[in-house]
Amino acid sequence: xxxxxxxxxxxxxxxxxxxxxxxxxxxxxxxxxxxxxxxxxxxxxxxxxxxxxxxxxxxxxxxxxxxxxxxxxxxxxxxxxxxxxxxxxxxxxxxxxxxxxxxxxxxxxxxxxxxxxxxxxxxxxxxxxxxxxxxxxxxxxxxxxxxxxxxxxxxxxxxxxxxxxxxxxxxxxxxxxxxxxxxxxxxxxxxxxxxxxxxxxxxxxxxxxxxxxxxxxxxxxxxxxxxxxxxxxxxxxxxxxxxxxxxxxxxxxxxxxxxxxxxxxxxxxxx
Amino acid sequence: xxxxxxxxxxxxxxxxxxxxxxxxxxxxxxxxxxxxxxxxxxxxxxxxxxxxxxxxxxxxxxxxxxxxxxxxxxxxxxxxxxxxxxxxxxxxxxxxxxxxxxxxxxxxxxxxxxxxxxxxxxxxxxxxxxxxxxxxxxxxxxxxxxxxxxxxxxxxxxxxxxxxxxxxxxxxxxxxxxxxxxxxxxxxxxxxxxxxxxxxxxxxxxxxxxxxxxxxxxxxxxxxxxxxxxxxxxxxxxxxxxxxxxxxxxxxxxxxxxxxxxxxxxxxxxxxxxxxxxxxxxxxxxxxxxxxxxxxxxxxxxxxxxxxxxxxxxxxxxxxxxxxxx
Numbered sequence: 084x085x086x087x088x089x090x091x092x093x094x095x096x097x098x099x100x101x102x103x104x105x106x107x108x109x110x111x112x113x114x115x116x117x118x119x120x121x122x123x124x125x126x127x128x129x130x131x132x133x134x135x136x137x138x139x140x141x142x143x144x145x146x147x148x149x150x151x152x153x154x155x156x157x158x159x160x161x162x163x164x165x166x167x168x169x170x171x172x173x174x175x176x177x178x179x180x181x182x183x184x185x186x187x188x189x190x191x192x193x194x195x196x197x198x199x200x201x202x203x204x205x206x207x208x209x210x211x212x213x214x215x216x217x218x219x220x221x222x223x224x225x226x227x228x229x230x231x232x233x234x235x236x237x238x239x240x241x242x243x244x245x246x247x248x249x250x251x252x253x254x255x256x257x258x259x260x261x262x263x264x265x266x267x268x269x270x271x272x273x274x275x276x277x278x279x280x281x282x283x284x285x286x287x288x289x290x291x292x293x294x295x296x297x298x299x300x301x302x303x304x305x306x307x308x309x310x311x312x313x314x315x316x317x318x319x320x321x322x323x324x325x326x327x328x329x330x331x332x333x334x335x336x337x338x339x340x341x342x343x344x345x346x347x348x349x350x351x352x353x354x
Numbered sequence: 355x356x357x358x359x360x361x362x363x364x365x366x367x368x369x370x371x372x373x374x375x376x377x378x379x380x381x382x383x384x385x386x387x388x389x390x391x392x393x394x395x396x397x398x399x400x401x402x403x404x405x406x407x408x409x410x411x412x413x414x415x416x417x418x419x420x421x422x423x424x425x426x427x428x429x430x431x432x433x434x435x436x437x438x439x440x441x442x443x444x445x446x447x448x449x450x451x452x453x454x455x456x457x458x459x460x461x462x463x464x465x466x467x468x469x470x471x472x473x474x475x476x477x478x479x480x481x482x483x484x485x486x487x488x489x490x491x492x493x494x495x496x497x498x499x500x501x502x503x504x505x506x507x508x509x510x511x512x513x514x515x516x517x518x519x520x521x522x523x524x525x526x527x528x529x530x531x532x533x534x535x536x537x538x539x540x541x542x543x544x545x546x547x548x549x550x551x552x553x554x555x556x557x558x559x560x561x562x563x564x565x566x567x568x569x570x571x572x573x574x575x576x577x578x579x580x581x582x583x584x585x586x587x588x589x590x591x592x593x594x595x596x597x598x599x600x601x602x603x604x605x606x607x608x609x610x611x612x613x614x615x616x617x618x619x620x621x622x623x624x625x626x627x628x629x630x631x632x633x634x635x636x637x638x639x640x641x642x643x644x645x646x647x648x649x650x651x652x653x654x655x656x657x658x659x660x661x662x663x664x665x666x667x668x669x670x671x672x673x674x675x676x677x678x679x680x
Contacts, residue, residue, distance in 0.1 A: 094432050094461040094507045105461055112458040116444060116451075123446040123487055188442035192503070195406040197431035198459040 094197065106199035113206020114213070117180065121214060131176060132218055135169040136225055142289055143229050152291050155320060159234070162226040163243065163315040164288030167308055169222055170215050170251025171283055177211050177255040178262030178271035185266055185353065201347050208255040215251040219244055234320045243318035246331055250311045253335040256342040263349040288312045307334040359384040359511050359542035360405060364414035366566075367400050374400040376566035377414070382544055382559070387537055389557030390546040397566040398546035399439070402515045405544065406436045418511055432461070435504035438515045441496040442503075445489035449480050449499050452488060453506055460507035467506075474502040477532075494525045501532065512536060514545040518552060530556060550653050562659060570659045577655045579622075586631065588617045589644030602638045606631060615643075 097105045121128050139161070147157040181204075184190045193203050223244070233240045262271045285299060286292075286309040292300050303309055314331035317323045360382035367375040375397045382388040390398045403409045405416055407427040415422060421429040443452045450471055457467035475484045478498040483491060488499065497520070504512060514533070518526040533556055537543055547553050553560045554574045562570040562577070570577060590596045593615050600612045606627055609620040621627050628647065635642060
């Protein structure tokens with residue numbers, strides 16, 4: 084049997100608009116491949132949901148009783164923070180996945196293929212966005228079980244989740260860059276914690292910032308996790324303040340503006 | 355066809371302070387096999403990565419089927435296949451899904467991908483395992499799938515970076531057959547290897563690299579000729595006869611040494627001289643008890659060309675990758 088039979092057509096060399104269409108199809112192909120990975124290794128998904136569930140239970144029932152937030156029940160204050168935290172921690176998965184692909188030589192192969200350059204990263208982050216949709220919906224369900232209630236409207240609640248997902252997508256690009264930089268899954272995991280712990284805990288995600296010392300409070304109130312959690316809280320609890328939403332979107336946009344080109348640049352130089 | 359499929363001129367590449375390539379030029383005629391031979395860290399993989407558009411050379415240029423690997427990388431990528439040292443396939447996908455993914459990403463017409471995957475799975479004896487997740491494959495199966503993945507879009511030029519490293523002898527022979535099939539269909543192949551025997555068996559031309567430089571090139575026969583000579587070893591019934599044999603054989607070669615009951619001689623053009631050697635011994639009423647003729651291997655060639663055995667050293671490619679790959 085011949086392997087180069089002329090009965091098979093050669094690849095199609097795209098140009099102009101065709102290139103754009105084929106770039107989209109490359110992104111979809113890579114997304115499909117990464118989602119299959121989640122299907123084949125469901126542990127990845129399970130472990131990424133256990134930790135946030137524990138956080139919900141811990142903050143709701145262990146710490147929550149000792150935390151008073153004026154004007155709102157603690158579980159209602161907590162859940163927008165949990166949504167935000169969950170996608171931020173989850174984005175480490177992007178780094179781990181890319182570092183693993185780097186190690187198996189798969190990225191090296193992709194770089195020799197006539198595919199759109201950013202498709203590997205765009206497909207990875209899109210698959211991780213899909214994963215976040217699942218995880219965030221699951222957390223919402225857990226939240227409702229432990230007493231969380233939306234005080235605004237369904238559209239605002241959904242807008243809040245959308246804001247969370249945008250933020251998660253943003254952080255996927257941050258950790259795409261990290262994964263390509265540190266080059267191995269264990270290091271990616273190790274590198275993530277020192278970056279994420281201050282962002283997630285020195286924030287208004289779980290506790291109000293008013294008891295923090297001034298120097299920390301200034302940081303805590305303006306850093307992206309807090310700003311996003313505040314905007315989501317507004318959307319779900321008290322009606323959204325436009326300025327909060329604008330600030331949150333601005334943070335995501337700014338981070339994307341830096342890290343999308345950085346990750347792509349890094350990808351092109353890595354292998 | 356006398357067209358040049360792969361042409362590289364003066365390629366250099368440094369990773370930090372490590373010089374991986376130091377002015378390498380190669381030229382591979384269409385439909386032929388070039389063997390890039392050298393120890394670990396010689397620069398073979400770096401050369402392949404440049405020719406497959408994965409990294410850019412610091413200086414020098416290269417063309418594949420006439421397309422520049424830097425300025426026209428995209429055109430090159432449509433026309434090349436790459437199978438590396440690491441069986442770069444996705445362990446979480448089935449064999450069939452891996453081939454489908456590559457088919458999509460090489461812009462194969464969608465309606466042909468499934469049929470193409472079937473042909474490849476069949477050829478590489480993976481049909482039964484086609485719908486199993488690749489992490490359950492054996493090392494040999496992964497390697498076969500890796501090579502199949504490099505062939506999905508029927509590239510006219512194929513790069514194989516140490517394709518048989520880690521395969522068992524049976525697997526190596528099978529892979530050699532596949533490579534020969536591809537070449538007989540007109541595919542141009544550049545393969546790297548540390549196995550001197552492999553280059554000898556497969557390649558039309560061999561380029562020997564060491565420390566990023568070409569130290570020799572030619573056909574396998576050329577290289578052997580440069581090493582010199584055929585070794586003939588004649589065993590005689592006793593040492594006295596061995597000494598007599600030595601004086602008889604002295605007129606064929608300056609390099610005759612007795613060793614107990616054996617006489618070893620090196621001669622050029624060994625096979626043709628052999629009959630004269632036997633006649634001379636017979637005329638002197640010497641009857642060899644044993645006789646061995648050994649053609650020089652490429653190991654001998656390496657020794658003759660570099661003054662040392664091919665010894666692996668830390669690969670600059672991988673080393674540089676570990677510290678950031680700039």
